[in-house]
Amino acid sequence: MAVGNWVLLAYRLPREPSTPRIALWRALRRLGAAQLLDGLVALPADNRTREQLEWLAETVLEAGGEATVWIAKPGSAGQERAIAERMQADVNAEYRALIEQADRARDTPVGARKRTLSRLRRELRRVRRRDYFPARDRGLATRAVDALADSIEQVPA
Amino acid sequence: MKWATRSAPHVDRTACAWLIARFIDPDARFVLVDDADEVPADATAFDMRGAELSHHDGDCSFETFLRRYDLDDPALWAIARIVHNADLDDERYDAPEAPGLDVLMRGLSMVRDDADVLTLSAPMYDGLYEYLKRAALLGREPA
Numbered sequence: 624m625a626v627g628n629w630v631l632l633a634y635r636l637p638r639e640p641s642t643p644r645i646a647l648w649r650a651l652r653r654l655g656a657a658q659l660l661d662g663l664v665a666l667p668a669d670n671r672t673r674e675q676l677e678w679l680a681e682t683v684l685e686a687g688g689e690a691t692v693w694i695a696k697p698g699s700a701g702q703e704r705a706i707a708e709r710m711q712a713d714v715n716a717e718y719r720a721l722i723e724q725a726d727r728a729r730d731t732p733v734g735a736r737k738r739t740l741s742r743l744r745r746e747l748r749r750v751r752r753r754d755y756f757p758a759r760d761r762g763l764a765t766r767a768v769d770a771l772a773d774s775i776e777q778v779p780a
Numbered sequence: 781m782k783w784a785t786r787s788a789p790h791v792d793r794t795a796c797a798w799l800i801a802r803f804i805d806p807d808a809r810f811v812l813v814d815d816a817d818e819v820p821a822d823a824t825a826f827d828m829r830g831a832e833l834s835h836h837d838g839d840c841s842f843e844t845f846l847r848r849y850d851l852d853d854p855a856l857w858a859i860a861r862i863v864h865n866a867d868l869d870d871e872r873y874d875a876p877e878a879p880g881l882d883v884l885m886r887g888l889s890m891v892r893d894d895a896d897v898l899t900l901s902a903p904m905y906d907g908l909y910e911y912l913k914r915a916a917l918l919g920r921e922p923a
Contacts, residue, residue, distance in 0.1 A: 646838075650870070653869065653870065670788055670790075671790075674786075677829050678829075681829055681830075681834070682835075685836070685837070745871075748879070
């Protein structure tokens with residue numbers, strides 16, 4: 624298997640203040656970046672991921688830190704697979720949590736179900752955005768949320 | 781005046797180019813480059829690393845433009861919220877239009893070259909601006 628291009632962000636932020644650290648951590652989590660080492664994260668390279676990490680590099684610099692962005696190839700297919708599998712497992716755990724919440728919501732009153740549905744749809748969209756190596760339960764999670772929507776439709780108005 | 785930004789423009793850069801042409805510089809000409817080093821000396825760079833007119837303090841480039849040029853039109857700020865959410869995907873604002881606009885711009889850039897994308901997206905932003913302006917005047921969704 625041929626390895627693909629990855630975009631890496633190498634960074635160092637001052638320990639204090641903590642606000643930029645937390646903002647960076649949140650942004651990396653939202654992107655689903657793989658933490659390779661302390662201060663080194665990776666994402667499969669495409670226009671969007673590259674641009675997002677470049678902006679994060681800017682915010683690190685603005686916060687008085689150091690940051691560089693790299694395009695790199697993993698040294699071996701096995702190494703790439705290990706990172707991809709870890710990212711997949713993280714995303715899959717998020718799908719599992721969504722499925723559980725969707726299933727549980729089906730036993731709640733219709734008003735609560737509607738609120739849960741819109742929350743879960745937003746969450747599903749977020750998770751799918753960071754699902755770079757389609758995780759196993761992606762389809763199941765989508766169907767669980769759709770089933771919750773169907774269960775609302777079936778209630779007479 | 782000459783303006784430069786990165787090639788493959790999506791939502792933030794197309795919106796900025798529209799804003800420049802309509803509200804800042806009617807004679808604007810755009811140069812799209814692959815690397816910051818290729819920005820012509822006589823061009824003003826935007827939405828690129830190191831450029832002044834770029835992401836700042838959590839704002840997307842479109843928001844930076846509105847601040848730098850003191851554009852306080854509420855309809856432009858409504859567009860800014862949509863562009864922000866589409867570009868940064870951080871859900872800072874309630875802007876349900878954002879994912880749709882993002883997909884439209886990404887799709888457009890798959891089938892047309894950079895110059896065409898800027899040409900074709902401009903009337904879409906004209907329409908978005910008109911819609912949001914009417915919405916603000918009416919206080920409800922315009923028909």
